[in-house]
Amino acid sequence: MPTILTINSGSSSLKLGLYRADDRTRGPQLLFRGATDAIGKPGGSLTITDSAGKALHHEDATHESQSSAFAHAAQKLRELSGTSPDAVGYRVVHGGPQLTHHCRITPQVLDSLRAAIHYAPLHIPAALTLIDTASKLYPDVPAFACFDTAFHTTMPPEAFTYAIPTRFRKQGVRRYGFHGLSYESIVAALETSVPARLVVAHLGNGASLCAIASGRSVDTSMGLTPTGGIPMSTRSGDLDPGVVLFLARSGILNTNELESLLNHESGLYGLSSGAQSGGAPAPGISDLRELTAAAGQGSATAHQAIAIFCRAIAKTVASYAAVLGGLDCLVFTGGIGEHSALVREQVSRQLAFLGVALDDEANQRHAATISQQTSPIEVQIIPADEAGRIAHHVQTLLTH
Numbered sequence: 001m002p003t004i005l006t007i008n009s010g011s012s013s014l015k016l017g018l019y020r021a022d023d024r025t026r027g028p029q030l031l032f033r034g035a036t037d038a039i040g041k042p043g044g045s046l047t048i049t050d051s052a053g054k055a056l057h058h059e060d061a062t063h064e065s066q067s068s069a070f071a072h073a074a075q076k077l078r079e080l081s082g083t084s085p086d087a088v089g090y091r092v093v094h095g096g097p098q099l100t101h102h103c104r105i106t107p108q109v110l111d112s113l114r115a116a117i118h119y120a121p122l123h124i125p126a127a128l129t130l131i132d133t134a135s136k137l138y139p140d141v142p143a144f145a146c147f148d149t150a151f152h153t154t155m156p157p158e159a160f161t162y163a164i165p166t167r168f169r170k171q172g173v174r175r176y177g178f179h180g181l182s183y184e185s186i187v188a189a190l191e192t193s194v195p196a197r198l199v200v201a202h203l204g205n206g207a208s209l210c211a212i213a214s215g216r217s218v219d220t221s222m223g224l225t226p227t228g229g230i231p232m233s234t235r236s237g238d239l240d241p242g243v244v245l246f247l248a249r250s251g252i253l254n255t256n257e258l259e260s261l262l263n264h265e266s267g268l269y270g271l272s273s274g275a276q277s278g279g280a281p282a283p284g285i286s287d288l289r290e291l292t293a294a295a296g297q298g299s300a301t302a303h304q305a306i307a308i309f310c311r312a313i314a315k316t317v318a319s320y321a322a323v324l325g326g327l328d329c330l331v332f333t334g335g336i337g338e339h340s341a342l343v344r345e346q347v348s349r350q351l352a353f354l355g356v357a358l359d360d361e362a363n364q365r366h367a368a369t370i371s372q373q374t375s376p377i378e379v380q381i382i383p384a385d386e387a388g389r390i391a392h393h394v395q396t397l398l399t400h
Contacts, residue, residue: 001020001021001022002020002021002086002087002398003018003019003020003021003031003081003083003084003085003086003087004018004019004020004021004028004085004086004087004088004089004391004394004395005017005018005019005074005077005085005087005088005089005138006018006019006088006089006090006091006387006390006391006394007070007088007089007090007091007130007134008090008091008386008387008390009066009070009091009126009127009130010205011122011205012037012038012039012040012041013035013036013037013038013039014034014035014036014039014066014069014070014073015033015034015035015036015387016032016033016034016035016070016073016074016077017030017032017033017034017387017388017390017391018030018031018032018033018034018077018081018083018085019031019387019388019391021086021087021391021394021395021398027388027391027392027395028388028391028392028394028395029051030051030387030388030391031050031051031081032048032049032050032051032056032077032080032081033048033049033051033387034046034047034048034049034073034076034077035047035048036061036063036069036072036073038062039063039064039065039066039069040063040064040065041062042062043060043062044060044061044062044063044069045058045059045060045061046058046059046061046069046072046073046076048073048076048077048080056080057076057080065129066126066129066130066133067129067130067133070130070133070134071133071137074134074137084138084141085138085141086141086142087141087142087143087144087394087398088134088138088141088142088143088144088394089143089144089145089146089390089391089393089394090105090127090130090131090134090143090144090145090146090390091146091148091181091386091390092113092123092124092127092145092146092147092148093120093123093124093127093147093148093149093178093226094116094119094120094123094124094147094148094149094176094178094225094226095112095113095116095145095147095149096112096113096115096116096119096120096124096172097116097119097171097172097174098112098115098116099112099113099116099145099147100147100149100150100153101147101150101153102144102145102146102147102150102393102397103144103145103397104142104143104144104145104397105131105143105144105145109145110128110131113127113128113145114128119172119176119224119225120225120226121259122259122263123226131143131145142398144393144394144397146181146389146390146393146394147180148177148178148179148180148181149176149177149178149180150180151177151180151181151183151184151210151217152175152176152177152178152180152210152217152220153217154216154217154218155175155177155217155218155219155220156218159175159218159219159220159323160174160175160176160177161174161175162174162175162223162224173224174224175220175222175223175224175228176222176223176224177208177210177217177220177221177222177223178206178208178220178222178226179202179206179208179210179220179222179334180217181384181386181389181390182200182202182333182334182384182386183200183202183210183212183217183220184389185384185385185386185388185389186200186331186333186382186384187212187215188385188388188389188392189382189385190382194212194214194215195328195329195378196213196214196324196328197213197321197324197325197326197327197328197329198211198212198213198324198327198328198329198330198331199211199212199317199320199321199324199327199329199330199331200212200330200331200333201313201317201330201331201332201333201334201337201347202333202334202337202384203313203332203333203334203335203336203337203340203343204233204334204335204336204337205232205233205234205286205335206226206232206233206235207229207230207231207232207233207313207334207336208220208221208222208226208229208230209221209229209230209313209316209317209320211320211323211324213324218323218324219320219323221316223238227262227263229316230309230312230313230316231266231267231268231271231308231309231312232267232268233267233268233269233286233287233288234263234264234265234266234267234268234269234270234286235262235263235266235267236261236262236263236266236267236270237266237267237312239262244258244262247261265284267286268284268285268286268288268291268305268306268309269283269284269285269286270284271284271301271304271305271308271309272284272285272291272294272299272301272302272305273301274301285302285305288306288309288336288340288343289340291305291306292306292340292342306342306343306346307346309343310343310346310347310350311350313343313347314346314347314350314351317330317347317351318351318354321354327354327355327377328377328378329377329378329379329380330348330351330356330377330378330379330380331379331380331381331382332344332379332380332381332382333381333382333383333384334384337381338366338381338383339366341363341364341366344358344363344370344379344381345358345360345363348363348371348379351377354377355375355376355377356371356375356377356379357371357372357374357375357377358370358371358372358375358379359371359372359373366381367381368380368381368382369381
């Protein structure tokens with residue numbers, strides 16, 4: 001049976017998964033996971049675990065790039081597994097208007113990705129570099145691209161159409177949505193019990209929400225790029241377009257500086273930054289765990305940043321209840337969604353008018369179900385499994 005290597009790269013992290021493609025009724029079976037963090041920063045590490053989560057290898061590992069991190073992790077994974085992959089699957093954040101379904105990577109697909117760089121200049125070049133690096137390590141191995149936008153192709157025009165002239169919409173300016181592999185994994189985890197009216201909140205460094213009707217995406221918070229939607233760790237989320245125009249017209253920032261501002265200096269980081277007594281700017285905090293600790297120690301800016309973040313999440317859930325005609329279930333996933341009891345509590349409290357009633361004790365211990373038994377809306381915590389969905393799609397594409 002073939003083995004499948006999955007590659008999921010973040011801004012400063014890299015996750016690998018090695019799967020055995022079992023019969024299609026069972027789906028791919030996880031063999032090993034590998035994770036490298038703090039890429040491009042000091043203090044990075046590499047950890048490889050087995051299917052049960054037992055650590056088989058751990059080392060301090062500092063890497064300047066995704067490519068060097070991948071080469072090192074792939075070598076260690078091969079040493080531990082004693083095998084090389086028969087197929088490789090990549091998580092690709094954005095494929096532009098031409099690539100909206102998972103597919104085998106060909107020269108034509110690579111050309112389409114290069115042509116779509118301006119849709120996601122922070123993500124597509126990194127994906128292309130990683131694909132090039134891995135293809136040199138596995139030159140004769142079929143490779144597949146699994147797009148985060150694919151899950152959202154079921155959205156109706158009312159959800160993905162922007163109120164701009166047709167000539168721009170024809171160029172592909174529309175809402176695409178992201179975190180699709182995560183949302184799909186939640187639907188797969190719920191299996192036959194997928195509720196008719198479901199909202200999933202994927203909350204991590206990048207954060208978004210999705211309205212899911214009977215297993216199909218009908219609306220989502222991110223838009224043309226992963227910068228839109230709710231505020232995130234360092235991304236602004238939705239802004240009045242006039243804010244960007246003001247900054248550009250005032251000559252304060254050029255295009256590249258605006259891009260850096262909106263993606264790396266905003267969100268929780270921007271909200272929690274301030275001025276020290278001497279007038280020197282104090283750096284912000286992008287990590288929700290550090291923000292929570294600072295708020296607990298009396299930081300007003302940290303407290304407000306968390307409040308703005310939770311308010312935006314609650315507002316989006318409420319709006320999706322309108323889209324869905326009600327709400328049966330709310331699922332939290334992603335690093336923050338799975339581990340921050342504070343965020344879940346604040347969001348749920350603001351949704352009490354819909355009928356959300358949280359079980360405080362269950363929420364504090366991060367139970368699978370954290371709503372009260374009498375709550376008309378079930379609230380769950382379900383870990384995302386993007387790698388499992390990539391392996392699933394690669395197995396499907398291999399057999400077609």
